[in-house]
Amino acid sequence: MTGADGSGSLVMVLDSSGSMGHDDGTGRTRMESARTAVGTVVDGLPDGYPTGLRVHGATGRKASRAREAVLRG
Numbered sequence: 001m002t003g004a005d006g007s008g009s010l011v012m013v014l015d016s017s018g019s020m021g022h023d024d025g026t027g028r029t030r031m032e033s034a035r036t037a038v039g040t041v042v043d044g045l046p047d048g049y050p051t052g053l054r055v056h057g058a059t060g061r062k063a064s065r066a067r068e069a070v071l072r073g
Contacts, residue, residue, distance in 0.1 A: 009050035012038060017057035 020031040038053065045051060 011052040011054060012041065013054045013056055014038065015057045016055045
């Protein structure tokens with residue numbers, strides 16, 4: 001995340017395909033676990049750290065719902 005000069009940025013890619021609604025083996029959906037992981041990473045970043053999130057794997061309404069699910073976290 002950090003280059004030799006101390007600068008850096010982070011872009012995360014989140015799968016929002018239908019399989020993310022499946023159980024991840026812990027009783028939670030894969031999306032719930034991914035959302036928790038994204039939150040953990042973001043919480044560990046310094047304020048103002050350049051960060052992006054790309055949602056991949058769904059189009060149209062499904063993509064909108066997937067983005068909303070992540071942001072609701």
